[in-house]
Amino acid sequence: MKRIVTLLLVWISLTVSAQVKFEAEVSKATVSVNERFRVEFTMNVDGDNFEAPDFEESGFSVFSGPSQSIREIWNNGKGMFHKTYTFFLIAEKKGTFTIKPAAIEFNNRIYRSNPVKITVTPAVDPSNDPSTATVARNSTMYLVTEVSNSNPYVNEPITVVQKLYFSYNTDINDARDIQKPRFNDFWSQEIETDNFEPEQTVYKGKRCLSVVLKKAVLYPQKSGSLEIDPYILEVDCRVPTGRITIFGEIITMDDSRRLTSSGKTIVVKALPETNKPEKFSGAVGDFSFSVVPSKTTLKFGESLDLTLKVSGEGNLKLFQIPRLELPENWEVYDPEHVENVTTPLSGMTGSIADRYTVVPQAKGTYVLKDLRFSYFDLRSRQYRTLTSPPLTITVTDGPGLPAGGYASNARQKSDRDAFVTTPKMGPLVSAGRHDFLGSPLFFSLLLLPFMAIPLLVLVRRRKAAADADTVGKSIRMKKALVKRYLSEAGTYLQSKGPFYDALERALHNFLKAKLLLETTEMQKETIRELLLQRNAASTTVTEFIQLLESCEMARFAPSSATAIQNDYDTAIRLITELEKQLS
Template sequence: MAQVQFEAKVSKNTLGINERLRIEFTMNADGDNFVPPAFESSGFRVVGGPSQSVSQSWVNGKSSFNKSYIYILLPTQKGNLTIKQASIEINGQIYKTSPVKINVTNAVQLPKDPNEAPAVTADENIYLVADISKVNPYLNEPITVVYKLYFSYNIGISNWRELNKPKYNDFWSQNIDIKQLKAEDGMFKGERYRYVVLRKTVLYPQKSGRLEIEPLSLDIDCQVPTNRRNFWGQPLMVEDSKRVSAGSKIINVKPLPEAGKPEDFSGAVGQFNFKVNPSKTTLKNGESLELTVSVVGKGNLKLFSLPKPVLPSALEMYDPVHDENVSTPLTGMTGRITDKYTIIPQYKGNYQIKPIKFTYFDLASGRYKTLSSQPITINVMDGPSVASGEKTNANEVAKNKVEVAKAFAFNKQKTTLKSMEKEDFLGSGLFYSLVFLPFLAIPLLIVGKRRKEASDKDVVGNKIKKSNALAKKYLGDAKKHLGQKEPFYIALEKALHNFLKAKLNIETSDMSKEKITEILTSRNAQPETIADFIALTENCEFARYAPSSETAILQDYDKAVSIISALEKQIK
């Protein structure tokens, strides 16, 4: 058998930054599992391929075989670049090509064929635009950003890649899923164009003043017509590329007016209805009721806290169960948020729950509005009365104190007893223990030293232990800051990241939403648990800028404990 050959061949070793490079990976035996080099990290972008060719011939009774993978590359930077190794498996053995050095110079003048020259250019026929619904909103007023790619009718778009994603600092943001990209007709710069909606986002500014939305940038592959025609008179197309950017956008956010702002205003902005409903108003001794406080409407529903009821001391109230049924279309949040309180009466009688007030800023009128519930009377039909209950408790406490004082009045409360006989130290059990202890410690020291050496060599294991310890530490820090919103969510986010580092052995820089989902799925984690983990990490970022109740913070902490426990069991 002939010796296996696997090599990389290039069309030229020196080229201008505006020229294209053809690279061909050839082999003289059939192979599988071809892995190309990482072209982007080498300073090149793939604009064509991979294409594959296979040939086999017989000459004078001898067979020859050739197989190739062909790529067309475009340099992205100047200098001495190196295309790294490609690999393939042939007959169970891995073969690799040698690195190829390419010198990329300044742009060169390309020979022009009038028939091959593009009839139109991509530079003047492709535009990326960010349509913003409002550039001077109020604080917490929703605005929308829609990114549209406009292109003329004689240009074809084959592919695009995101170079820079938009960043929404000081905004609460929600991306709207686009199930299918569809080209539509529209007007741009007074002319007819086709356009595709690439991204839709709803934003709620969390800070007043001048805020910047960083741009979305794309790298686009396209086809443009030339002056040449085919048999039917249609223009022949050539490949071209262009980088487009929507540009940064400035949003001037107006603060909410101070004139007429109530003291109990909690940051609600929009149009709402407010309701307070008890499950029942007549109870027997030992029964409980549920008090539901809810806000329904359109506005920043996830970014403010509901008011708390004030109850008489005879009614015991537990922490609420918070529920959200909120959707976020392109027009902004809409739906309902609810707090349900469990209330248990302690004594017989009639008790009144005072009216609860809810204040919001109405965008339609530009004024603050206050909604108030009706007073609620709770009738407890039986059980101990307030006066008798307090009197009975006081008498029992006083009686117990007197009886305890009389029973132990003659006893000394603190005593110190000493033995009258003393044991000699020489020959005692302690003496022999101290004598033989050094000899017994020698094997332990040897075993401990070996374990320490093995542990020091286990770099990955030590890194995992350190990340696991940090996760427990930060989760403990999060628990300490349950009453403080921002420190709590910072510590909680660090705990979640360090848990992933401990269990999956990945770095923080690799913790994108897609990467986490891919790795957890490969480790047999349940899709529901993965979705809960992603949602909780995103909520840590959003919650820093949004008002949060103590109940919501406690729920997020309990959710983190539950998710970490579930992943501990599921990950393999």
Template sequence: MKSRIFFIVLISLLTITRLTSQEESVNFEALVSKKTLGLNENLRVDFKMNKDGDNFNPPSFEGFRVVGGPNQSVSNMFVNGKRTFSKTYSYFLSPLEKGLITVGQATIEINGKIFKTLPVEVNVSESVEISKDPNDPNYIVNENLHLVAEVSNPKPFLNEGISIVYKLYYSPQINVTNVGEIETPEFENFWSQNIKIPRLQIERGSYNGESYNYVIWKKTVLYPQKTGRLEILPLSLDVSVDVPTNRRDFFGNRIYSQVSKKITAGRRVIQVSELPDNAPSSFNGAVGDFDIELTTTKTDLNASESLQATIKISGKGNLKLFSPPSIEAPSSLEKYDPEYNENVSTNLAGMNGNISNTYTLVPQFQGKYPISSVDFTFFNTSLKKYETLKTKEIIVNVLEGPTLLTEKVDPQNSTTPSNILPLINQFKFIKTKPNLVNINSSSFINSTYFYIIIFLPFFIIILIVIFFKSKKIKDSDLKKYKSITANKLARKYLFEAKKNLDKKDMFYVSLEKAMHNFLKSKLSIETSDYSKERIQDLLKNRNVDDDTQKLFIRLIENCEFARYTPASNVAINKDYKNAVKVISKLDNLL
């Protein structure tokens, strides 16, 4: 009996000692790539642990801008029967200011306990010269990644359309894994319109005489609204790049090093020329190449009938920046305010299509009335001169109606106009049906119609309330059904994405469907409204924090971009973890 008690006590002590040793062996630390760096360099921070944990929370990185990460890597090895585990969360940071900056504490939960890293101080100095070592990943990225702004015409006239195309060039020896827009130019003193790019496509081209891959990132059409020297501020992108190294893994595959780089297209100067001074009086700001047309729906009609007269400007130029000229009609044709119509499409060549004003005219008297020709002047940028076009005069023939009377005057001696309307005595027709009412008719009060008029509004109000209440219930049930269905689809596609971690294309298709259906279930967003700007507005209105919004938008962009560029297993695992994280967080918030 005593030996059994001793054995139990011994086992308990050994167990407690083992658990204590396990807790003491937990190592969670923050490692930085360098303690001193220049303002133009990036810093890599690794949060490394030797035991797996949950609920990792990075620091706020005050004084830095996160340009890459978090990237997650896991190492699990057995050497001589001993297991070695390592898990790392990596971030790439760009300093925002000089001086001593502290990387704060990160936390993680391991075995039910919270562990924290120690703060790390980093000294940021002036910008340093970039190393030209051909084996340095940063040097390789600087030499093989370029953002170029191509302007179609740097010396346009005022209101002449030009285009600016931003192209991201990268050498075939590096892989672009993620792109984010940091700074977007506002195109001050320009009328601008972005050309939508439905899908990013990798194309082949040349840069400085060398073969490069490139992606058209942004296309914009500009119409200068001011003469002189105008500046277009630079577009800046944050690009994550996988750079091949000289090392290889156990299976002989080349090991890639991930580098985050901020690139800019630089400022562009546009010299806008003034239009010539000899502009005709009919010029109203039209610049381009146009035609004019005056048409009517009919030319023969009776008095008090109506017709529509349309003045239409068609062609290529600044169609949205001027109005069609007005038409002149005699006073006997009553003219109403015009209805403006616009059918204009915009591409890299500028605006194309037509604009028009449609007037409704109503003649009052018999006769023939002219609609005068219309003058339209525009500046032709190809010929560099003003051109004036004229429409044909149209005669409106009014067949039946009152006759326009004029005083008989001597045309040689009279100075008064002959087109003066005299006073015309008009009489009402004699009524043939007087609709007489019996003097001794019964009183309306207390009659059947009296009570119908009294109670009919209440009856109609009750019907309206019942109708809208039933419609609200029906809409609510339909909305709830759609939300439940979309939520089930989101979970289904997220599970499929997890199964396809080793199949890039199927993984990103499933991940995109999961995120789309999750939004449909939580925000009742339809496919037609599925855009990054719309999603960000809805999340912001639901008080979702900025980091979660950016992470969700970044995942959508990764799904779009990963279809056309290679993606490493690390990037795929990172996207899956981020998707689970952001969906779980939004599920709690929404």
């Protein structure tokens, strides 16, 4: 009897198992990148503990879901049961992918659905994709990438504008970036877009509205075919349904759309090799070049500034200014790089400069060699070379050196008085004077040169060590620049622009001296980390960063005389405190 019961239970279990169906179906087996499609997991029993597959692992993202629906149908006394879990997915990349089985539990058993293969093709232009025609009738929307020049030279600026075109009967509520365009192998600068007001325009022969979402300036860094990736945007909007009320009003509905702009291919031309100057450093645009000394006559031991400046329009941040060539017996410090560059939609404009501080080590008249700066002119498509005129620097006698006039007067006096008649002397009388030879003063003077030899050796060693210590020279020079710019800032307390310019230079040179930073490393997070690593007080570091931000913001915001005086006093206090904390 027990054997019969057991066999009956097994037969019932197998019968029930054979009746359970758990299947996966998709609305499309072939979709394009960023296209939505539907996935349904349907079973004919009321299972529990549904477990969806990992869609992201399969190359898809979930747009919405899961939503659950239950349907029961009775026909001639026989019932049919369907329980469905629905997802809407978005294809992320092209290729062939498999949606793995989902799982559900029924009668303490786990059932799995069938895997489904999906083929994902490249993204298509929404205007050519009939699947983008949703329930909204006469409501069109396009995301377009506009490029100013698809065939530029290397380092020639091009502009990229992302525009959204939409019909008059569509209201845009919100927009979210899903994937920003990547500009690989380009130097890029995004231009801030403040005004999102729609403008009337014509697109594809139809009147519509457009709004600029993003703007960027690109400088290609190598020749060949470079790709700009598609821009993917999700838009929440309100669109017409194509129906009207009994009063004649258009019925609208909320909709969410994912738009993709088509990628762009930029074919970049290499700069010509013909007639390329030997010392060409990659400058492309329209520039002027100058070498300006702070003074042309100075005394021995004094310093002067030589400023090498390039001005104009072009890739100002992407090339090097020619190096200064000086006589061997001149002491020169590392240049201070100064940038005054703005980047509108047309490309970089402004100036860059290297300011050298030099100290002549001997008097005389020096003629500095002319310097040459070469660039590629986009208008004439030829290389041009600008040459600075030679500079004459005169170094005169300094403190402590004999003046030529003094030596000349002494010689004239000697010539005039060479043969003066000696007056007749009276009787000679003994002065009672001791002989110098053998006296203590004689022996002291005799030994003095030998005693001075160790001192001279020590002085020479210290001088050699100081000459070899280029880092120490640079630090000392930057400390001197801190004092100089602080002094300049103190004289500009009534003038906001020059004051904050001098104060910012003082703060930057202080950081260069203490943290050995270069101008390109002047990021606030880097400054904060290095100061805290050197055991600076956190409150002092925070105040210092705030002062740097105040200098940057003051150029664009009004400042009172009281605020300028407070910033000046704060700068002196913070530099003094950090000098003690970092020593």
